[in-house]
Amino acid sequence: MFSKKQLFIRGMLDVAPHMLSVIPFGIICGAIGIELGFNPYLVYGMSIIIFGGASQIVFLQLISGGASALVATTSVGVINSRHLLYGAVLSEYLEKLSFIKKLLISYLVVDQGFAESNKFFKKNKTEQYLHYHLIGTGSTLWVCWQISTLAGIILGSFVPEELGLKFAIPLTFIAIIVQDLKKIDHVIVMLVCGISSLLLFDAPFKSYIIISPIIALFVAALILRFKK
Amino acid sequence: MTWLSIITAGVLTYFTRMTMIALVSRDMLGDRIKAVLSYVPSAVFPAIIFPAIFINDYGSFIEMNDPKIFGSIVAVIVGYFSRNVIATILSGLISYWIVLYF
Numbered sequence A: 001m002f003s004k005k006q007l008f009i010r011g012m013l014d015v016a017p018h019m020l021s022v023i024p025f026g027i028i029c030g031a032i033g034i035e036l037g038f039n040p041y042l043v044y045g046m047s048i049i050i051f052g053g054a055s056q057i058v059f060l061q062l063i064s065g066g067a068s069a070l071v072a073t074t075s076v077g078v079i080n081s082r083h084l085l086y087g088a089v090l091s092e093y094l095e096k097l098s099f100i101k102k103l104l105i106s107y108l109v110v111d112q113g114f115a116e117s118n119k120f121f122k123k124n125k126t127e128q129y130l131h132y133h134l135i136g137t138g139s140t141l142w143v144c145w146q147i148s149t150l151a152g153i154i155l156g157s158f159v160p161e162e163l164g165l166k167f168a169i170p171l172t173f174i175a176i177i178v179q180d181l182k183k184i185d186h187v188i189v190m191l192v193c194g195i196s197s198l199l200l201f202d203a204p205f206k207s208y209i210i211i212s213p214i215i216a217l218f219v220a221a222l223i224l225r226f227k228k
Numbered sequence B: 001m002t003w004l005s006i007i008t009a010g011v012l013t014y015f016t017r018m019t020m021i022a023l024v025s026r027d028m029l030g031d032r033i034k035a036v037l038s039y040v041p042s043a044v045f046p047a048i049i050f051p052a053i054f055i056n057d058y059g060s061f062i063e064m065n066d067p068k069i070f071g072s073i074v075a076v077i078v079g080y081f082s083r084n085v086i087a088t089i090l091s092g093l094i095s096y097w098i099v100l101y102f
Helices: A004-035 A040-049 A053-064 A069-080 A083-094 A099-106 A111-123 A131-158 A165-182 A184-199 A208-227 B002-023 B031-037 B040-044 B046-054 B067-082 B085-101
Strands: none
Touching: A004 A040, A004 A053, A004 A111, A004 A131, A004 A165, A004 B085, A040 A053, A040 A131, A040 B002, A053 A069, A053 B002, A069 A208, A069 B002, A083 A099, A083 A111, A083 A131, A083 B002, A083 B031, A083 B040, A099 A131, A099 B002, A111 A131, A111 A165, A111 B040, A165 A184, A165 B040, A165 B046, A165 B067, A165 B085, A184 A208, A184 B040, A184 B046, A208 B031, A208 B040, A208 B046, B040 B046, B046 B067, B067 B085
8 A cells, every 4th residue: 555645756756757848848838939929927827727738828829810719719629628538537536536536636637647647547446545646747747847837938939949849749649559569459559549640630629539549439439349 | 809819719628638537437537548549649649749840830741860869869879778858859959950051
């Protein structure tokens, strides 16, 4: 059995390597907002209120491109709807928490934190205070996201675009799923999702980001039926 | 006006995070669904990875000789054998920079 503190620290350590991509991305996110001419308080406010990297950038780009508030808001909702899938996976492990604790911990569910905590949960199902791992990953990501978007806002146009730091984002997610390439069923699901996302890229409201996973999960269900 | 839409977007985002955690109980998910849900990382993250590699800032497909493709291949190979997140990200970035600048 791990103590609460041990689990919290373990969560922090498990997600720490991803800061290599989260911090540059946060800086880019803050800098883009300033470059597009937005009020710095507004750009930073998004990091607390929305707390979702890709969706924040899309929101700013849409508004500055002249899109309506409705389109921008809907796009954020659609991009972030993938959290519904993370929640469904995590619900099994967080079931014993009180309703209030569930409401609080939900704010901290982010891609990399979900991925690392989910890996830990699968291996340690019997731990009593599992959720402290998720608090560890989530709060580490939260603090780094706040600091790095602030840094981006302050640095503004000093952030060199041509370094291509945005490329760290796909790399961080490659690191998350690369071990599943050992399993042929997972490879099929990944390819279905990836290819669908390219084919559906121009779908309205960035909906490729949720439609492709749904298609891939259907294929996963078919694979499971075939395996039996 | 923009503040109002940011708050709306924030509430929407929070609901996407909270809904399943707070409202789904163990009995509602059968073993079949749980088995399908175990594919969530493999079914979701490629939708972030593929467009970030193969589609450029202007929304069109990249050339086959784009340094991002080389960087991704290096990252996959290094990640697969090293099982290390830092090594995966750094090897991808460095090989991308090497092709980009030399």
